[in-house]
Amino acid sequence: MAAALINVPAKAKRGQIIEIKTLMSHIMETGFRRTAAGELLPRDIITSFICRFNGNAIFRADLFPAIAANPFISFFTVATESGKFDFEWIGDNGFSETASASITVE
């Protein structure tokens, strides 16, 4: 399993704007580079990222070859209720990773 770093505040006040930060390890090989022998290195990237809160999608992003290795994705949301964030990264060659984090809203 690829290493991932997730930062979700453990606690927040209702209505508070919170920042969610994710970092996923991935080489993000563009598919445009060649080896010293001239052979094309096949594309190997993460193609999509989705964040669900209590089962509902709240953020998603499509990723492309120009995005750097180990993509860092951060976004903001409003804390409405306590629950669980589920993160999912999907990519080439069957790449699929998940992570989750809980928040308590007071």
Added chain:
Amino acid sequence: MTQSPAITVAALLVMAAPLVAAEIPQGQRRSGFTFMAPETQAMQNDDDANPGMLWVLDGEKLWNGKAGAADKACADCHNDARFSMKGVAARYPVYDKSRGRPVDLEARINLCRAERQQATPLAYESHDLLALTAFIAQQSRGIEISAGSDRELESFVAKGRELFMRRQGQLNLACANCHDDNWDKHLAGSAITQAHPTGYPEYRLEWQSLGSLQRRLRSCISGIRAQPYDYGAPELVELELYLMSRAKGMPMDVPGVRP
């Protein structure tokens, strides 16, 4: 004017080329961190945004995982790295009595693997070796570098310094020509830094990966169009040792992020 233009140009070049300057005065020493844009500094300072932390996480797993014929983990001998490895990276490379030579942290990990774990050595720049090195070195965050203090290392520090000062390659440049004489200037838009290796292994945005000090040295040596030494070569270890002793007293900031 009877002088040919070529001679004039050559004369000007000789006049313009500064003598190899003395080393950087203690009070003017800076970490490569201080040369970076605020955005890159922020990336290093935030453990959730610093990609080097991905290697640190993997390194922690390797530290606790059993390996080799001895079926031992690093933790089985060294216990909790937060205590046992604190300050270790700040002392490396150290003098190894049985070999009569300095060894760097990567070499020490592989010696431990061979002798204590009876495991195969990890290749230089392999993910696992970088991960273990990063995890161990991260325990020295904020600790002042003390490498090269051992008296037995004196001659090796001197060898590393000699290599640092020696002009080589098609461009006929010594490390010192950039990193001692011109560290306040730029090379192709990038800041020339002072060669204080406080953050290794470090994440270079250009590499899109974590890399060791030896990788950095090899890139620099290719840059002056010289033949780089092989990974693990005594010359590279001596250079590492000299650079660490140059940075004596400066705090470690592993894993560093650099452009």
